[in-house]
Amino acid sequence: MPVLHNQVSNRELRARMLSETEPRTTVSFYRYFVLHDPHGFRDNLYRAFTELNVFCRVYIAAEGINAQISVPQGLFSDFCEVLRTAHPQLDNVRLNVALDNKRKSFWMLRMKVRERIVADGIEDPTFNPENVGVYLKAEDVNAMADDPDAIFVDMRNHYEYEVGHFDNAIQVPSNTFREQLPMVLDMLRNEKDKKIVMYCTGGIRCEKASAWMLHNGFKKVYHVEGGIIEYARRSRAKGLPMRFSGKNFVFDERLGERITSEIIAHCHQCGVPCDRHTNCRNQYCHLLFIQCFVCIEKYTGCCSLTCRDKLSLPLPEQRSRRAARGDRRG
Structure with a gap:
């Protein structure tokens, strides 16, 4: 039985990853669902991922799972089978495949049980996270981008927004999701008659934010299905105009995926156009x-x-x- 935590230094693990020759696929996924035994679920998944040489950062809680995964390409179908059998809620879960799989993303298996899969600070016992806004696919997003009654809201941190965002999207100026939730209510308190389109990297934050907006009296709430990653993938596959400009920040070794050629940020030291x-x-x-x-x-x-x-x-x-x-x- 494999040890259920890492015992090798980060430096050695990173060196091992960089020496690999087999291509890897980076994917992310999340699912809100009730887990009665998060620790037991975590341990079973840890064993299965270890057998597949998966590198990852995974958060598990009683409310579900949030995962960013690097899996050897030759074992991708086995990885999908592990998810299918791990829990009924993970059968056919949407996988956001990275737009950039040429660079390595993770070098160790890190899996933690937390109170929440995304820290939201919500203490209201009447809040129902399953009552979410309307999902928007890429073509729907583009239609909303041309709708004068729609407001796009970026539910990511300021440094993510800085390097890339949807056209005319508003920024919620904070570094934490828990701070953004009350802030966005205040920022849009006079816009309850508008269509509110929320988005984030892969969908997990904007989905919960859409439920929070509905809980607080907003009626026309939408969120981008699969976040920026799925929007860009589907837009490219269907030849749609790209309404997101710049780079999509990602929380792994790559620190970003190029969506369009525009560089909308600047070097923090000399001010030249740069989004690195x-x-x-x-x-x-x-x-x-x-x-x-x-x-x-x-x-x-x-x-x-x-x-x-x-x-x-x-x-x-x-x-x-x-x-x-x-x-x-x-």
Whole structure:
């Protein structure tokens, strides 16, 4: 029986992943449903995924599952069979296949049980997350984009919106979903007669947000089926006009999938057009920011001259300075 947690260092796991020659497929999926034994479900799924050499980040809760998966292409059908037999609710669950499978996305199997599969901060016991808005396929989304009575609402974080979004979509300026839910109610309090179209990366946040809007008195609520990933895939397959501009941020090693050629963001250091996200190389900072290739050289992959200078110090000195500060920042 396999160990049900990782026992190998991240560095070694990443090196193993990079040395692989077999192509992998990155997929994401979610499903809201009642799980009576999240821990038992998690352990069974962990064993099955280990046997298939799956790398992933999966959150499981009593309300369902939220998963981002990297599976060897030759085992993809076996992976689908595992889902089909793991729980009746996962039979024929919609899989959002990544638009970019040329780059590797995950290098370890990480599966956690949480209170919620997406942290929403909702404590209202009368809230019904199953009463969701109307699903919109890509062609419906495009029709809504031309409707003057429709308002597109981006339910992602600000750094996701910055590099790509639907035409004229409004941003809910926060870094957490739990903060966005009350904010969007306040922002649209005078728009209850409008059509509200919500979207996110793969559908999980905007689906719950649509239920929250309905719960709070909005009547015409819609959300993009499968999120940006499925919208882009279906639009390309059907030759539809692309109403999303830029890049779709993804929470894995790739940090983004190119949707259109437009670059709508700017380097945070010099201001040139750029939508390349990176993390500061100073591991005691690790800030996520946008950096162009010129600034990579100038700052050695760091977010500031301060972090660059600290990165050049001997490792013991870096650690001692961190200990003196008593925090995790650079």
